Amino acid sequence: MIDIKFLREHPDVVRASQKGRGESVELVDQILAIDEKKRAAVTEFETLRQEQNTLSKSVGAAKGDEKAALLENAKALADKVKAADTKRAQVEEQTKALILQLSNLLDTQAPIGGEEDFLIIEHVGTPRDFGKDGFEPKDHVELGKLLGAIDTERGAKVAGSRSYYLTGVGALLEFALVNYAIQSAVKNGFTPVIPPVLVNPAAMEGTGFLGQAAENVYRIEKDDVYLVGTSEVPLAAMHMDETLPVDKLPLRYAGYSSCFRREAGTYGKDTRGIIRVHQFDKVEMFTFCKPEDAQAEHLRLLQWEKDFLSAMEIPFRVIDVASGDLGSSATRKFDIEAWIPTQDAYREVTSTSNCTEFQGRRLNIRYKDSEGVKAIATLNGTLVAIPRMIVAILENHQNADGTVNVPAALQPFLGMKKFEVV
Structure with missing residues (x-):
């Protein structure tokens, strides 16, 4: 598996390797695109989780009508967290599936050809x-x-x-x-x-x-x-x-x-x-x-x-x-x-x-x-x-x-x- 950090920082090296092997160069851009989606999905999930943790602390300190309202908000937020987690997991799985299609980076000394x-x-x-x-x-x-x-x-x-x-x-x-x-x-x-x-x-x-x-x-x-x-x-x-x-x-x-x-x-x-x-x-x-x-x-x-x-x-x-x-x-x-x-x-x-x-x-x-x-x-x-x-x-x-x-x-x-x- 290619290091995703290396791919982000050196996409042209990976493209050249794919080309040298006679394999899909477009795959590199597909991975970079879905990697962006994955990172956005992870950020969204982590942000919602942080909100959920903060809200949980507020619920514990609240009383009466305020607590009821906060509990209602907590329920809605829990649904959002669950949906964001599902989205994150799906995108991560899609990203992994694409990365697994990439071959190893060619040694620069390897002869190019068939x-x-x-x-x-x-x-x-x-x-x-x-x-x-x-x-x-x-x-x-x-x-x-x-x-x-x-x-x-x-x-x-x-x-x-x-x-x-x-x-x-x-x-x-x-x-x-x-x-x-x-x-x-x-x-x-x-x-x-x-x-x-x-x-x-x-x-x-x-x-x-x-x-x-x-x-x-x-x-x-x-x-x-x-x-x-x-x-x-x-x-x-x-x-x-x-x-x-x-x-x-x-x-x-x-x-x-x-x-x-x-x-x-x-x-x-x-x-x-x-x-x-x-x-x-x-x-x-x-x-x-x-x-x-x-x-x-x-x-x-x-x-x-x-x-x-x-x-x-x-x-x-x-x-x-x-x-x-x-x-x-x-x-x-x-x-x-x-x-x-x-x-x-x-x-x-x-x-x-x-x-x-x-x-x-x-x-x-x-x-x-x-x-x-x-x-x-x-x-x-x-x-x-x-x-x-x-x-x-x-x-x-x-x-x-x-x-x-x-x-x-x-x-x-x-x-x-x-x-x-x-």
Whole structure:
């Protein structure tokens, strides 16, 4: 949520941010207009309440006919106070509803444009030349069958399109990735968490996932709960309506959970294999920190993601995501894209976002220092999204005979150096 005081004092900054995102600039003026009405309604209510308090004191001191007259006036005034209070509450609710439609302020360093207008920050590693190795690489679906690791046919039979089974070494590879990720996170000061994946509307709305991202959210209407698309949601809402002590910051969590996404609007995209699926497991990093520390923390999250990809021995690039492709909560986002040999392209495998105080205000999470109580900043970053990491590992480390070499970092968790054809 944008600070209304900032919006009043710097409306042009908010307008420029909305324009950069390709979102409604007019919304800013609508909010300013209703904010004026809200403040007028609050003033009217408080003035009437003060009159009511003054009149109540006069009634207590009056006698006889004077008291009867004052009581009559008090009754009429009470009706006015009630009406003013109702008006105030309605306008405040309307104001909040409009403010919730505003996305976070863009970082001035974020590139402006649509999905294809990202900036490449760096390349790490060199894509493998399979021609020199003397064979044409197989894709992860074919490798998954050879290894007995991935079964998309039975997944579709049981759960529909974009569904799959991880079996044998596929399942073992997931456990290894999760264990390595959690071990790495703990070394870096994160507390491991297994959060709920069913959350209430306040948690989903507070993190910003009921706006532009709502079409990809699964909702269980009978119980009015949502399946999360990322553990960012329950991790952020974990401290909803709390005030955190400053000496506990930064507070870092690593959440492991299943994630659910409808993948609306992606008809025909990535229908083969497990790159784009409805259910997957993920280890997500989440940080609560002071706003002035958020930019530095964002770079730390990115570095931990880079370290993970490097440990998997996979070539990748880091991109600065363009404004029109940001989620509503993010002021800036970096994606890491792994090289996928059979697609001859880099594909997103992790991302990290700085959400500044946007989610903190929406979830009413604050921290207290010597100067008082302030809104807290939040950041998130994927340490490992299992299916896409499996795709990257299988395709980059395959051999001509269909076997796949296991990255050295995962060998202690798997007890093997190679996945054999079954």
